[in-house]
Amino acid sequence: MNLPAPEPKRLGTVEWLICIIATIGFAFDIYELLMLPLIVKPALASLGGVGAGGLPLLIPGSPEYTQWARMLFFVPAILGGIFGLLGGWLTDRFGRRRILTGSILLYGFAAFAAGYSTNLTQLLFFRCLVFIGVCVEFVAAVAWLAELFPNPKQRERVLGFTQAASSFGGLLVAVANELSVKFAIDLPAIHGVHEAWRYTLISGLIPAIPLILIRPFLPESPVWQQKKNAGELRRPSLAELFSPELRQATLVSAVVFAACYGMAFGAIQHLPQIVPGLADVKAEAKARQALLVEQALKADKPAPAPKALAAAGKRLEEERAAEVQKWQETGGLLGRLALAVLAVQIVSRRALLRIFFIPAFIYIPLFFWWLSNSLAGAGSVQTTKWGAALAGFLVVATFSFWGNYLPRIYPVHLRGTGESFAANIGGRILGTSAAWFTLTFSAATPPSPARIALTAAIVAGIFAAVGAILTQWLPEPASEVLSEKA
Numbered sequence: 001m002n003l004p005a006p007e008p009k010r011l012g013t014v015e016w017l018i019c020i021i022a023t024i025g026f027a028f029d030i031y032e033l034l035m036l037p038l039i040v041k042p043a044l045a046s047l048g049g050v051g052a053g054g055l056p057l058l059i060p061g062s063p064e065y066t067q068w069a070r071m072l073f074f075v076p077a078i079l080g081g082i083f084g085l086l087g088g089w090l091t092d093r094f095g096r097r098r099i100l101t102g103s104i105l106l107y108g109f110a111a112f113a114a115g116y117s118t119n120l121t122q123l124l125f126f127r128c129l130v131f132i133g134v135c136v137e138f139v140a141a142v143a144w145l146a147e148l149f150p151n152p153k154q155r156e157r158v159l160g161f162t163q164a165a166s167s168f169g170g171l172l173v174a175v176a177n178e179l180s181v182k183f184a185i186d187l188p189a190i191h192g193v194h195e196a197w198r199y200t201l202i203s204g205l206i207p208a209i210p211l212i213l214i215r216p217f218l219p220e221s222p223v224w225q226q227k228k229n230a231g232e233l234r235r236p237s238l239a240e241l242f243s244p245e246l247r248q249a250t251l252v253s254a255v256v257f258a259a260c261y262g263m264a265f266g267a268i269q270h271l272p273q274i275v276p277g278l279a280d281v282k283a284e285a286k287a288r289q290a291l292l293v294e295q296a297l298k299a300d301k302p303a304p305a306p307k308a309l310a311a312a313g314k315r316l317e318e319e320r321a322a323e324v325q326k327w328q329e330t331g332g333l334l335g336r337l338a339l340a341v342l343a344v345q346i347v348s349r350r351a352l353l354r355i356f357f358i359p360a361f362i363y364i365p366l367f368f369w370w371l372s373n374s375l376a377g378a379g380s381v382q383t384t385k386w387g388a389a390l391a392g393f394l395v396v397a398t399f400s401f402w403g404n405y406l407p408r409i410y411p412v413h414l415r416g417t418g419e420s421f422a423a424n425i426g427g428r429i430l431g432t433s434a435a436w437f438t439l440t441f442s443a444a445t446p447p448s449p450a451r452i453a454l455t456a457a458i459v460a461g462i463f464a465a466v467g468a469i470l471t472q473w474l475p476e477p478a479s480e481v482l483s484e485k486a
C-alpha cells in the first residue's frame with residue numbers, strides 16, 4: 001500500500017549544512033578512488049627502489065610492478081568492502097551522523113599520511129584506510145540524506161544532485177594531479193624530493209578541514225533518532241538481508257552494482273596507462289625531449305642526462321593522461337546530472353537504470369576495442385578525450401542510480417547495512433576485481449597499451465553483460481515513500 005507523500009520541506013541552515021557535507025563527502029569519495037590510476041606509476045617507481053644507472057626497479061610490465069599495482073588496486077578494495085559492510089551496520093546501530101563524520105576524517109588524514117610513505121607497504125596500508133573511510137562514507141551519507149528529505153521528489157533531487165558532486169571530485173583530482181606535476185618543484189620537499197604523486201595524495205586531506213568546523217552544528221537523522229529515543233529501533237542483522245522479502249533485492253542489486261563498477265575499474269580507470277601509447281602523445285614526448293636538448297645546446301650547456309629526458313617525457317604523458325581524465329569526469333558529471341533530472345520524471349527504477357546501463361554495455365567494450373586497434377596507427381588524444389567523455393557519461397551515471405534506489409528497498413533499521421552490502425560487497429569487492437583481471441591479463445614486458453585496451457574491452461564487456469541480464473530481476477521499490485518500519 002502506498003503511503004501519502006509528506007510535503008517538501010523548506011531548506012534551512014541545518015539542511016544546507018548537511019547537503020554541503022554530504023556533497024563534499026561524495027566528491028572526495030571519487031576523488032580518492034580515481035587518484036590511484038594517476039599516481040600508481042610514479043609512486044611505484046619512487047618507492048620500489050632503483051637499480052643500475054639509477055633507473056627504477058619497478059617498471060610497467062615487469063612481474064613485480066604488476067604484482068604491486070594489483071595489490072594497490074585490489075587489496076584496499078577488499079578491506080574497504082569488508083569494513084565498509086561493518087560501517088553500514090554501525091550506521092544503523094549508532095547513527096548516520098557519527099559514522100559519516102568519522103569516515104571522512106579517517107580517509108582525509110589517511111590520504112595525508114599516504115603522501116609521506118617511505119615504502120610500498122606503508123602506501124598500501126594508508127590506501128587501505130582511505131578505502132575503508134570512502135566505503136563507509138557513501139553508505140552513511142545516502143541514508144542520512146534519504147531520511148532527512150521524506151518527500152519523494154525532493155529526496156530524489158537532493159540525492160541526485162549531491163551525488164553529482166562525485167564527478168566534480170573526479171575533475172578535481174585530475175586538476176590536482178596536473179597542478180602537482182606542474183608546480184611540484186615549488187612545493188615543500190617531502191623526504192628531500194619534490195614528487196608530484198605525493199602532493200596529489202596529500203590533497204585528499206581537504207574534506208576533513210570544513211568537517212572539523214561544521215561538525216558541531218550537524219543533527220542526527222530525525223527518523224533514526226526518533227526511533228532510537230522511543231526504543232523502537234531494532235538491531236540491524238546481516239541475516240535479515242537474506243530473508244524471503246529482501247533476498248532477491250540484496251543479491252541482484254549487489255551483482256548489478258558490481259557490473260557498474262566493473263565497467264569503470266575494468267576499463268575506464270586504465271585510460272592513464274593507455275594514453276601514453278597514443279601516437280601523438282609519443283610524438284609530443286619526443287618533441288619535448290628534443291626541445292630540452294636544443295635549449296641546452298643554445299645555452300652552451302651539456303645535453304640533459306638520459307634520466308632527465310626520460311622524466312620530461314613521463315611528465316608529458318602524465319599531463320595528457322590527466323587531460324583525458326578531466327574529459328572523462330566532465331562526461332561523468334553530465335551523466336550524473338542527467339540521472340538526477342530523470343530520476344524525478346521516470347517512475348520505474350529499472351527503466352531509469354537501463355537508460356544508461358544498456359548503452360554502456362554496448363559502447364564501453366567497443367570503445368576500448370577501437371582504442372586497442374587505433375594505438376597501432378595514429379591514435380589521437382582528441383578523439384580519445386571525446387570517447388572518454390561519453391564513457392564517463394554512461395557509466396558514471398549508473399553510480400548515482402544506487403544512491404536513489406537502495407534507500408527505498410530497506411527499512412530504517414537495516415538501511416545502512418543493506419546499502420553497504422550492495423555498495424561494498426557488490427561494488428567495492430566484486431566490481432573492483434575487474435581491475436585485477438585487466439592488470440593480470442594485460443601484463444607484458446615492455447608494457448603494451450594496446451594489450452591493456454583490448455583486455456579492458458573484454459573484462460568490461462563480461463561484467464556489463466552479466467549486469468545487463470540481471471537488470472530484469474532488479475525489484476521495483478514497493479513505494480516512493482521510504483519505509484520506516486522498525
